[in-house]
Amino acid sequence: MIEAFAAVSPAGDRVGIAAKLNPDARGILRTFAYSMAVLAVRRKSPALIAQGLTAVAILGEVDGYRDLTYDLAMLHHSARKLGIDTRKLFGDVASLAPSIKLQTEMREFPLRRPGGLDVVGLRETITDEGFDFVQDS
Numbered sequence: 001m002i003e004a005f006a007a008v009s010p011a012g013d014r015v016g017i018a019a020k021l022n023p024d025a026r027g028i029l030r031t032f033a034y035s036m037a038v039l040a041v042r043r044k045s046p047a048l049i050a051q052g053l054t055a056v057a058i059l060g061e062v063d064g065y066r067d068l069t070y071d072l073a074m075l076h077h078s079a080r081k082l083g084i085d086t087r088k089l090f091g092d093v094a095s096l097a098p099s100i101k102l103q104t105e106m107r108e109f110p111l112r113r114p115g116g117l118d119v120v121g122l123r124e125t126i127t128d129e130g131f132d133f134v135q136d137s
Contacts, residue, residue, distance in 0.1 A: 002032075002054045006096055015098040018061035026062060029055045030071070034133075037074035041081050041131040046089075049079045053093040053106070060102030068102070072109050073120045074133055086110035 008014050018026065036052030039045070052075045056068050072090075079086045087110045094106035117123055122133045 002051050002058075005058055006054055014058075014096065015061070017098075018058050021062075026059060029059055030063075033059070033071040034074060037071070037078040038132055040075075041078045042129075044082060046079070046082055046084050049075055049082070049084060050089060050093055053090065054096055057093055057097035057102065057106070060097045060099045065102060065105050068105075070120045070122075072106070073117060074122065076109060077117055077124070 005014060005017060008017075021029070033052045033055040036048045036055070040048035040052070052071070056071050056075070059071075060068060076086055076090070079089060090110050091107045094103045097103045097106060117133070118136070121136050123136055125132055125134045
């Protein structure tokens with residue numbers, strides 16, 4: 001689904017896709033974005049960051065930007081850990097978002113003053129499985 005969404009042309013044809021998803025499917029996309037932030041670091045795979053960001057772009061049609069900040073922060077943190085040019089990656093994926101507001105927010109996210117994970121109440125940790133995020137108490 002992620003790859004199909006990114007391949008749709010023209011971009012206007014992406015509008016309405018998220019609205020057609022039921023709440024369970026949207027929940028799976030939210031979990032997918034989180035999982036990609038974790039797995040990208042564990043597998044040292046920049047492609048997984050891009051897939052997670054694409055999930056966020058899809059959700060941007062139905063979720064408010066504030067709800068997506070959590071996912072953007074994790075994906076940004078993981079991308080920086082991997083040495084990825086976050087301005088370029090976030091900018092490239094932003095063009096997939098049907099919402100102009102989300103496109104702007106995604107492009108500007110890497111330009112914000114560093115706030116890190118603490119801004120969204122997270123921190124990174126190492127578990128038995130490897131790299132992960134946990135909610136600060």
